Amino acid sequence: MAEATSAPAVTVRRGTVDDIPAFRALGEAVVPPTYGPIDAAYAQRMLDEWWVAEVFEKSLARNTHLVAERDGQLVALSSFGRLSRSYRDFPYVTGDREVMWKLYVHPEHQGLGIGSRLLSEVETLVEGDELWLEVVDGNDHAYDFYLAHGFEEVHRVGDRAWPDDIWLRKRLRDGSR
Template identity: 30%
Template sequence: MTSFATKTATVEDIPLIISIQERTWEPTYRSILSKEQIDYMFEKIYSPESLQKQMAEQGQQFILLCEKDQYIGFASFSEVEPGTFKLHKIYVLPEQQGNGSGSYLIGEVERYVQEQGAYRLQLNVNRHNRAKGFYEKKGFKVVREEDIPIGPYWMNDYLLEKNYG
């Protein structure tokens, strides 16, 4: 039986978050986005300064997923309006995908936000990302399409929601 655990990340964990992201980002997006867009977004979203700002100023909570003393994934989320939380990021190392770790991690996010009074959890997923099926299996439903500018690039996403209660 696999045993997973989570811990709340702090600014001291930023190098660990970057390490996980460096091993996850490119395999996740290489068939969807250009190398230039991947590099641009990585620098924009995952620089130490950007992650610190997300934690300290934007109210994003990060949790780390570990298995057998190895950190294998993370998620970040925040309350965007009373009762509505947004899952900003959820990544599990490619070699760990398919073993229940992603389900465990999203379950922990859901447990936490519901404890905080959430009645809705939202997330964005690229329209070509196969993770959409994973979210739908977890009860998320497509609400609409969104085209989000990031610098000179566009993220062509679905907005998904899961309602509680």
């Protein structure tokens, strides 16, 4: 009998401070190949400023983190929360919004449905009827992935020194205005 091809055994759970070393290892694996071709200095800045223990501690205190594991290895991370609870400033945004701050799948585990699964779990957990996220201009793979999953581009934010950010939004539930 033919061997059944089964989906990878992936488990999803909440992330905690105990995962911070694994978050960092994931960042070292996924950030350079994702952003290096766009702007190598920006990729390094991301790792140095945002993928560090102190920032994860702050983020874990304010946002929800979901991790995906295969065979005990943390292979993907997503985080989300309200913009008003962020430790960053967004002077160009009026009002509040629910934002997915991170969705990162280890390069060796991409294309297996893990990103889609985490996104769908985030969509069921967020409050409100919209989910927003920023994608870096030039990250075409992620941009196309999000458009294929129902997001639309709303606006772009540039600060000249670094690549633009593109804000995408998905309307989650029928019955919203």
